[in-house]
Amino acid sequence: MQRWGQQLRSAWVHGLLAPRLAAGWAGVILGLGALRWWGRRPGQSLVGWCLALLVIGLMGRQLWRVGRALLTQAPGDFRSTPNGGRRVLAWAGLGLTGGILALPWGLWGLSSRFWVRLPMPATLVNWVTLNRRPVLVVSGLLYLALVLWGLIWGPRHLPVTTTGHRGTGWQMLSGLGVQVGLLASWFAMSLAVVAVNRLADRCFSTQVVRWVTRGSLLVILAGFTLAALLGAVTLIWSWCGQPIQRPIHPHWALRWPFWGLVVSWLVISGAVVAQTVRQPDRFQATVTISHRGVDHGVGVQNTLGALRHVHQEHPRYVEMDLHETRDHRWVVLHDENLQRLAGRSVTPHQLTLRQLERLTVRENGQSARLVGWDRYLRTAEALRQPLLVELKTTPQDSPGMVRRFARAYGRRLTRDQSAVHSLDYRVVAQLRRDVPALRVGYITPFNWVAPSSVPADFYSFQRLSVSDQFVAAAHAAHAPAYLWTPDSSAAMTRLWALGADGQITNELSRLQRVVAQPTRQAWWAVVMNFVLSYI
Known part of the structure; x- marks a missing residue:
């Protein structure tokens, strides 16, 4: 040797x-x-x-x-x-x-x-x-x-x-x-x-x-x-x-x-x-967005209790998720299967909205009932809380689901200054055609292609593979770049240093503290981002 x-x-x-x-x-x-x-x-x-x-x-x-x-x-x-x-x-x-x-x-x-x-x-x-x-x-x-x-x-x-x-x-x-x-x-x-x-x-x-x-x-x-x-x-x-x-x-x-x-x-x-x-757009004003409507584990995700609690923190948006039900309505839910939250191996497409609203979901040692989209939207409007709606799609969705959603809620969400984003670009393209005034964004599970390939009003970039180049490309298209989902102070500071326009997080109050600190104390994140750009 x-x-x-x-x-x-x-x-x-x-x-x-x-x-x-x-x-x-x-x-x-x-x-x-x-x-x-x-x-x-x-x-x-x-x-x-x-x-x-x-x-x-x-x-x-x-x-x-x-x-x-x-x-x-x-x-x-x-x-x-x-x-x-x-x-x-x-x-x-x-x-x-x-x-x-x-x-x-x-x-x-x-x-x-x-x-x-x-x-x-x-x-x-x-x-x-x-x-x-x-x-x-x-x-x-x-x-x-x-x-x-x-x-x-x-x-x-x-x-x-x-x-x-x-x-x-x-x-x-x-x-x-x-x-x-x-x-x-x-x-x-x-x-x-x-x-x-x-x-x-x-x-x-x-x-x-x-x-x-x-x-x-x-x-x-x-x-x-x-x-x-x-x-x-x-x-x-x-x-x-x-x-x-x-x-x-x-x-x-x-x-x-x-x-x-x-x-x-x-x-x-x-x-x-x-x-x-000399990167010009570093440490700019950051939109704070509550992921699934929670902050620091208070409440169960995508429920009314969590919405009311997180609204007190004054986020710009409350991000939440929608699935179509068996009777072609929508339930506020992220997971495609209810096994983890409700202990039942069923999907929203197998139950009607009424049946889903009877289910109790549990998380963080707390419990709450599932809620339908109309009721959740009325509550948000009463609170004057804009929403960032993630419209989920599955192969079981009914024909014309996105178009029905656009007709029923497009103008209403526009009036509320809310927005919609989705992992399915067909949703983005359809909503942009049907409701031009509604802000519609595209979610990237990983960043591997020019954002201009999938035009949108904004982008929700996955944070692990994002770089200042993707943020700059979004800005070149006059589209904000929202990054998901940082939960630690270090991750939030790094994304802030990349020039992110907004961050979607489970720790809303922590994010608000991070972006309120003097920028002088965050320059270490520039060095860390530089290191990560080489690996």
Whole structure:
């Protein structure tokens, strides 16, 4: 193990500090950083596509050169070979495969910049959303197959060197383990930096806090750059069979290519950090929305008691859920099956509204009766409490259900300054056609496509995969971005720092305290969001 570690360190030195390799890494860093910086601009761009193609080409050439250097043990010798062009293309293909595998995990902070520009037909987006569980299972299996081939068994099937050296499955696994360990160490270091920023936010002035933030972002980006480059060299070394390296002469690290690498990193990192700090829509006024009409577990979700209690906290909206019943009316209920709340394995479509209203639901050690939509709406109107109605759909819904809802309640909800949103884009499109004055939004269970693919008056983004790019894309379409469902103070502060227009939460009073704090005390969240954009 000790000898293996020495060989790995020697490979790192060869793969990073050889003169021409250092210059190549500088080009890759500049390309990736420019892509991230340019990606802040909304919409498609010819410059962006050209940059992406350039980076793929640079990466392919750099991987090829590193592989040659590791195998020939002569890092400065880059004489061309008859099939060098094909080898560069093969390495570029591997780089592209690695980029695809990295898309769910940051991709040098570029993942959200790719997803937010991915155009898709609304019908396909809706089909994926409504069938998200099987789609995620199939996608996970395909991803695992690509990992097994691309990162473990790939050397057996794709020779990318002229010497015939190929890594074994165990060598590839060890290389992958090193890469994961490097990124885990970087993440632990980044969390420590975030903790320092939280302390600084409470102790120093706004100007000092911003300078601490800038320095912290540079430290985090430096750590990530080092971990990513070392991880890339490790995987190339493993792909080539982990050849033994001779020591590299120390004075190579003092030549201009090494310092050119440092200067390139400083230039592009400074631009990325400056862009991050200057985000214009950060810490704006936030709409507070009670999720399922509760606050801090007081009352049973979607019941009248919970509505009356949470109204005293003065939320902008009370978010609640509707299901169609057997007699084509609506009950205020989130779950499609009543087993969890009422202890009965039945669905709303199996019972009439009258039967459902006789059921007692229990939650948080409390109990209440299910309530019909008309009664709930009358109570909200008496309280002058606007609602955010989630209209649930199932395959058992009656034909024309959405149109009947629009005719019966569209104008009334508009007059109440209420809104409707749904996971089913067919609902969104139908309501926007039938009741143009009603605000209608689209709920995303995960964020993987350009919001412009599914036009809406606002978006309810799932918080775990949201980024400032999706918020900016919504704003570019003049649509607010509501994020669901943060319940901890840390999560609420992070989403506030992303520029969210509203947050849908089970802890309404906590959210109100978070967005009332001085913004100076929340700049640590900018640093945390920056860290999360890379994983």
